[in-house]
Amino acid sequence: MKKRGRGMACMWYPIGFTVAANPSAATVKVNTDGTATLLTGTVETGQGALTVLGQIAAETLGIATDDVHVVSADTDATPMDTGAIASRTTYVTGNAIIKAAEQAREILFEAAAPMLSVKPEQLEARDRKIQVMGFPQQYKTIGEVAHHSEIVIGRPAIGSGSYNPPTVEMDPETGQGKPFSTYVYATQIADVEVDDETGEVEVLRIVATHDCGTPINPMLVEGQIQGGISMGVGFALQEEILFKDGKQVNPNLTNYIMPTSLDMPELEVEMVDNYDPTGPFGAKGAGEPTAVPTAAAIMNAIYDAVGIRITSLPATSEKVLSAILEQKAA
Amino acid sequence: MIVKLKVNGEIRSADVPPETTLLKLLREHLSLTGAKLGCDVGDCGTCTVIVDGESVNSCLMLAGRASGREVTTIEGLASSEQLHPLQEKFEELGALQCGFCGPGMIISAKALLDKNPEPTVFEVKDALSGNLCRCTGYTKIIEAVLDAGRIMSTSEAKS
Amino acid sequence: MLAENTARARALAGGTDLVVDLKHAPGDVDLLVDVSQLPEFGGIEETEEGLRIGSMVTFSELMASPIVNQMTPEIVAASHTVGAVQTRNLGTIGGNLVTCVPSADSAPSLLALDAIATIAGSDGKRSVPLEEFFVGPRKTILEPHELLAEILIPKKNLGKPSHFIKFGLRKGQALALVNVAAALYLNNDGTVAEPRIALGAVAPTPMFARKAEASLSGKKPDEENLLEAARVAVGEIKPIDDFRASANYRCHLVQTLTYRALKRSTEIANEH
Amino acid sequence: MATKTKEVLESKVKDSEIEDLTAPDNLKVPAKPALKPVVVPVDKPVVYPLDLPESEIRLRTPAVGQRATRPDGRLHGLGQTQYIDDMTFPHMIFAKILRSEHAHAKILSIDTSEAEAMPGVLATLTGDEIPVNSFGPTLQDQPVLANEIVRHAGDGVAAVAALTEQQASDALTKIKVKYKPLPTVFDPLEAIKDDAPKVHAPHSNIYASKTIKKGDVEKALKESDQVFHKQFKTQMVEHVPLEPHSSVAMWDANGRVIIYSSLGRITLGRDDLARTLGKPMSKIRLVGTIVGGNFGGKNEITTEPILAMLSKKTGRPVKGTFTRGDEFISSTTRHPFVMDYTTGVKKDGQILGRKIRLVLDGGSYCSWTSTTLGKGGILAAGPYNIANLFVEAHAVYTNKTTTGAMRGFGAPQVCFAYESHMDDMAHALGIDPLEMRLRNAFNEGSVSPTGQLLQSVAIKESLQQAAERFGWKESAK
Numbered sequence A: 001m002k003k004r005g006r007g008m009a010c011m012w013y014p015i016g017f018t019v020a021a022n023p024s025a026a027t028v029k030v031n032t033d034g035t036a037t038l039l040t041g042t043v044e045t046g047q048g049a050l051t052v053l054g055q056i057a058a059e060t061l062g063i064a065t066d067d068v069h070v071v072s073a074d075t076d077a078t079p080m081d082t083g084a085i086a087s088r089t090t091y092v093t094g095n096a097i098i099k100a101a102e103q104a105r106e107i108l109f110e111a112a113a114p115m116l117s118v119k120p121e122q123l124e125a126r127d128r129k130i131q132v133m134g135f136p137q138q139y140k141t142i143g144e145v146a147h148h149s150e151i152v153i154g155r156p157a158i159g160s161g162s163y164n165p166p167t168v169e170m171d172p173e174t175g176q177g178k179p180f181s182t183y184v185y186a187t188q189i190a191d192v193e194v195d196d197e198t199g200e201v202e203v204l205r206i207v208a209t210h211d212c213g214t215p216i217n218p219m220l221v222e223g224q225i226q227g228g229i230s231m232g233v234g235f236a237l238q239e240e241i242l243f244k245d246g247k248q249v250n251p252n253l254t255n256y257i258m259p260t261s262l263d264m265p266e267l268e269v270e271m272v273d274n275y276d277p278t279g280p281f282g283a284k285g286a287g288e289p290t291a292v293p294t295a296a297a298i299m300n301a302i303y304d305a306v307g308i309r310i311t312s313l314p315a316t317s318e319k320v321l322s323a324i325l326e327q328k329a330a
Numbered sequence B: 001m002i003v004k005l006k007v008n009g010e011i012r013s014a015d016v017p018p019e020t021t022l023l024k025l026l027r028e029h030l031s032l033t034g035a036k037l038g039c040d041v042g043d044c045g046t047c048t049v050i051v052d053g054e055s056v057n058s059c060l061m062l063a064g065r066a067s068g069r070e071v072t073t074i075e076g077l078a079s080s081e082q083l084h085p086l087q088e089k090f091e092e093l094g095a096l097q098c099g100f101c102g103p104g105m106i107i108s109a110k111a112l113l114d115k116n117p118e119p120t121v122f123e124v125k126d127a128l129s130g131n132l133c134r135c136t137g138y139t140k141i142i143e144a145v146l147d148a149g150r151i152m153s154t155s156e157a158k159s
Numbered sequence C: 001m002l003a004e005n006t007a008r009a010r011a012l013a014g015g016t017d018l019v020v021d022l023k024h025a026p027g028d029v030d031l032l033v034d035v036s037q038l039p040e041f042g043g044i045e046e047t048e049e050g051l052r053i054g055s056m057v058t059f060s061e062l063m064a065s066p067i068v069n070q071m072t073p074e075i076v077a078a079s080h081t082v083g084a085v086q087t088r089n090l091g092t093i094g095g096n097l098v099t100c101v102p103s104a105d106s107a108p109s110l111l112a113l114d115a116i117a118t119i120a121g122s123d124g125k126r127s128v129p130l131e132e133f134f135v136g137p138r139k140t141i142l143e144p145h146e147l148l149a150e151i152l153i154p155k156k157n158l159g160k161p162s163h164f165i166k167f168g169l170r171k172g173q174a175l176a177l178v179n180v181a182a183a184l185y186l187n188n189d190g191t192v193a194e195p196r197i198a199l200g201a202v203a204p205t206p207m208f209a210r211k212a213e214a215s216l217s218g219k220k221p222d223e224e225n226l227l228e229a230a231r232v233a234v235g236e237i238k239p240i241d242d243f244r245a246s247a248n249y250r251c252h253l254v255q256t257l258t259y260r261a262l263k264r265s266t267e268i269a270n271e272h
Numbered sequence D: 001m002a003t004k005t006k007e008v009l010e011s012k013v014k015d016s017e018i019e020d021l022t023a024p025d026n027l028k029v030p031a032k033p034a035l036k037p038v039v040v041p042v043d044k045p046v047v048y049p050l051d052l053p054e055s056e057i058r059l060r061t062p063a064v065g066q067r068a069t070r071p072d073g074r075l076h077g078l079g080q081t082q083y084i085d086d087m088t089f090p091h092m093i094f095a096k097i098l099r100s101e102h103a104h105a106k107i108l109s110i111d112t113s114e115a116e117a118m119p120g121v122l123a124t125l126t127g128d129e130i131p132v133n134s135f136g137p138t139l140q141d142q143p144v145l146a147n148e149i150v151r152h153a154g155d156g157v158a159a160v161a162a163l164t165e166q167q168a169s170d171a172l173t174k175i176k177v178k179y180k181p182l183p184t185v186f187d188p189l190e191a192i193k194d195d196a197p198k199v200h201a202p203h204s205n206i207y208a209s210k211t212i213k214k215g216d217v218e219k220a221l222k223e224s225d226q227v228f229h230k231q232f233k234t235q236m237v238e239h240v241p242l243e244p245h246s247s248v249a250m251w252d253a254n255g256r257v258i259i260y261s262s263l264g265r266i267t268l269g270r271d272d273l274a275r276t277l278g279k280p281m282s283k284i285r286l287v288g289t290i291v292g293g294n295f296g297g298k299n300e301i302t303t304e305p306i307l308a309m310l311s312k313k314t315g316r317p318v319k320g321t322f323t324r325g326d327e328f329i330s331s332t333t334r335h336p337f338v339m340d341y342t343t344g345v346k347k348d349g350q351i352l353g354r355k356i357r358l359v360l361d362g363g364s365y366c367s368w369t370s371t372t373l374g375k376g377g378i379l380a381a382g383p384y385n386i387a388n389l390f391v392e393a394h395a396v397y398t399n400k401t402t403t404g405a406m407r408g409f410g411a412p413q414v415c416f417a418y419e420s421h422m423d424d425m426a427h428a429l430g431i432d433p434l435e436m437r438l439r440n441a442f443n444e445g446s447v448s449p450t451g452q453l454l455q456s457v458a459i460k461e462s463l464q465q466a467a468e469r470f471g472w473k474e475s476a477k
Helices: A049-061 A089-116 A142-153 A218-237 A294-306 A317-329 B022-029 B085-092 B102-115 B121-128 B139-158 C018-024 C059-064 C066-071 C073-080 C085-090 C093-099 C107-112 C210-216 C223-236 C247-271 D016-021 D073-078 D165-172 D217-223 D266-277 D304-314 D324-330 D369-379 D411-429 D433-440 D459-470
Strands: A002-014 A024-030 A036-040 A068-072 A123-126 A129-132 A135-141 A158-163 A183-195 A201-210 A266-271 B002-007 B010-015 B048-051 B054-057 B070-072 C009-012 C031-034 C044-046 C050-054 C116-121 C124-129 C134-136 C147-154 C162-168 C176-186 C192-200 D004-006 D093-099 D105-111 D121-126 D156-162 D176-181 D206-214 D226-233 D246-251 D257-261 D284-288 D318-321 D337-345 D351-361 D388-396
Touching: A002 A294, A002 D369, A002 D411, A002 D433, A002 D459, A024 A049, A024 A089, A036 A049, A036 A089, A049 A068, A049 A089, A089 A123, A089 A129, A089 A135, A089 A142, A089 A158, A129 A142, A135 A142, A183 A294, A183 D459, A201 A218, A201 A294, A201 D459, A218 A266, A218 A294, A218 B139, A266 D459, A294 A317, A294 D411, A317 C247, B022 B048, B048 B102, B054 B102, B054 C085, B085 B102, B085 B139, B085 D073, B102 B121, B102 B139, B102 C085, B102 D073, B121 B139, C009 C018, C044 C066, C050 C066, C059 C066, C059 C073, C059 C085, C059 C093, C066 C073, C073 C107, C073 C162, C073 C176, C093 C107, C093 C147, C107 C162, C107 C176, C107 C192, C162 C247, C176 C247, C192 C210, C192 C223, C192 C247, C210 C223, C223 C247, D093 D165, D093 D304, D093 D324, D105 D156, D121 D165, D121 D304, D156 D165, D156 D304, D206 D369, D217 D337, D217 D351, D217 D388, D226 D411, D246 D304, D257 D266, D257 D304, D266 D284, D266 D304, D304 D318, D337 D411, D351 D369, D369 D388, D369 D411, D411 D433, D433 D459
Parallel strands: A036 A068, A201 A266, B002 B070, C009 C031, C031 D004, D093 D318, D257 D284, D351 D388
Antiparallel strands: A002 A183, A024 A036, A024 A158, A123 A129, A129 A135, A183 A201, B002 B010, B048 B054, B048 B070, C044 C050, C050 C147, C116 C124, C116 C147, C162 C176, C176 C192, D093 D156, D105 D176, D121 D156, D206 D388, D226 D337, D246 D257, D246 D318, D337 D351
């Protein structure tokens, strides 16, 4: 018979390396038509890093996402970056990009100030314009200013910056210290059905609410959460590298069982409204934490459905059935 | 052996060893690298192409068997003026992340929509179950296929 | 051609298994003969004797066939569980049977309908019950010069109430831990006639649970009798322990799923 | 392979233009003149949309917060994204790696002479030829190609470069490696014992430890109304990026090496290459492209130095792409954890103290284990205010596949434990699991297990928002 159950799990997860320095550097070049090029040493691994980093550069310069071309991942051309790891790209590389773009923007402000008969500190960059704060009717387009700065004044608008999350070494005895700059938080709730005669677990639905600070690109954050959950479902129920005499027995996708489209539940994904003052425009990160609470939520749902506590992953149908039978025997 | 086939509407031929798979023929002899090699044994679906209207794992089909047939790869979906509705929707909804599964995924979806432009969610999942994706959880992919199907069925109704 | 080059020649059907074998052991085969397009091995048709399914019919063709859907819907259901769309488009029913792995998904639902295998060889054709076609893991009755030509579902079994259940480690593209197909008729007095219980992945070859069938024959299909048949079936299987599942778990599955398949078959019979 | 394929074809392509192309016997020239000449492969570019309008959302300001489409999204959909394995270079050859079948053995000899004589083979490589044959993000304990000891079934021991991948694979079977098997240990709880076989003799199998202490946990457990204990275990998991690891190396006449790689971190990748190849960083160019899935599995070098050395030996671009099997047995995996949790609570659900012991199966090499150990240990108590805490975490070597970075660095493992434990306690105390969590969860300004003041905390908000969306109260049994 199929039995329904629900279970929740929450988690916390840090951004960046544990204590160790993990800097990023970036260079932003504004073209004379007001578009820009961002140079970053990070690598796009599918998460949408280059899109998000482009958006951060665009935001700082007051231009649109499409105005920024991102050049990445060439040690001959791009600045150093610790890389696509530890959910650090939006936060660490993003902060470096803001510094670089601000430096370029400052050059634009200094060029625009006399053009607009104000001081540089009175200016802001918005909607592809350099405009006077509190009196936006008075503006020059970024293209005009960038052209003027580079071609007339002879000062190209280019900036470089770097960022490393501030941490404090952990005490070797007590572990006390500040290993990370910031953390994100999340909850997932799973709705499952357990067949108590075969042990088969079907995950019907997962609700996920994740804090990532400001979502720079909500569509990409949703994608991270959905993908992380699929990894969590595999971790919970099916995936395991098995060994015999020290050799893997299932090193292929026939017998290493990861979720297919038919194995994924309905997903309902939301972001928790939050703002981290240390992050770029309040952002933290979203990559890894999405895969963290899924298995725990599913295990708690299995408990709710059939009253068994799975203490070792994955909860294969065989393991679940044998726990059910043990419980009946007891 | 010489294999002659029609790929994306063009007649192509190549002289290949008989054990060559259709995937190798496409990638290494015809420079069509859209279909990917992910497992080489038909588990992952990244090599999916359409042969005479049916989706197949090109890593499991010997090139000789494709001789005289019509093959559609991911490179054959768009025209110079427009994207295929699937390509359009996959882009718009951010359905792909690393993108490695994308060509196979879109080809499988095309094979489905060509026969059934208004599939149910289950039918979409079923049609894509031979295409593994590790990044997306399939959610946005399924949405994009459903959306593309709607575009395809309305444009068909109009014409 | 195969007859002339027996030792290292293989007939290529859909290729979903054979092409993989070639990649793993390229030196084992010197000659491949593509039989997938031979017209005499294709096609699905209703004949005097029953439903004839050419061995080179793909699983997708089976699923799309109106005759198969109408007359033997469980063969459609079983075909649907084979791999994924891409493999079903290439993979043939004959290839699946000839490869003869214990978990061949097409076998149990065909066995349950007493399917007959027709074999073509250099010296003519012969027919055997499908059960006898399977000799051992990856070993069939076929002589090197022979090919599986077609499968026949006898006329009397077309429309026989039947149910197929595949149990795998996931829903998409799964390998079976256990396959169960049941088929039965109900007599006018409501008792069971000609019950068939065919099992896959629990013995060296796909098999019938003959004792379980006998235990149910002529009895009312009530819960007790169906459960008893399922229990008897467990005694007939020879499952292995492997990394996918223990033999013990496969026994549990056979009992549960045999009961369910019989119960569903009974329900279908009552609906008729 | 002398395979002959006899095609018996029934063409489904009806166009008369290719009627004569479907002749079954491909060795014969078509008997009648073709209607159109046969198009010889000419790498004619496929027609793509060239100048479609940009999606409106990418043109909006402000940029932050927009659901902007990815610039690579369209290329993905068109099949135009160039992954490493899609790249070819003139005169490019292919490398394959022979891997150990032994979980632990001393290499007595490696004889590549027969392989070198195989058709198409241009070079072989063993670990002795690599200038600095070790790497690793924390401890440089992993050989690029093992030349003394293999520590898991999957260690590379030799490489071949040949004109085709098949020739390279065929040649691997001709390499003769003599091994002397050594005692093995696979279970981390066995490996932690003093008398266990040493994976990196003479060093202890315990190669990293971490402790976190806060308050007085023993006292807290004594003062608790109820104390719960449970052990949890997790399994080894593979990243399964759909794109297998792939690289191409080109050693040029100036002694500069250009490497295209699926690595997810090129700056540190170049550091590793400079070290292993013994070259100045300025002589190495490492280029990444979009990675076809990483999840932590592409965060260290694998074949790059091997390809570079083979390129140096042959003067040709050398490509090496993992098979799916290589991906499983030789790339890193997620650490199995053994986790002992002891927690003391008050009747109202407040957690007074918690004691945790984590043992990480570190596999054969350190890789990113130190990071996993650190994060796992710090996060192990959960997002809860626990005044009295003791966490000890140890990583141990075993003769299994190397464990390394994988999405979450130990967090999914400890979350499985602390959240399962949380529900057990809630059920025992008769408290709703949501309420149990809300009573203990961090607030803004809470102090973390390491004494850090936490800011931008949103754990309670996430719990409440999820409960509301799910219908937690409504679905109570």
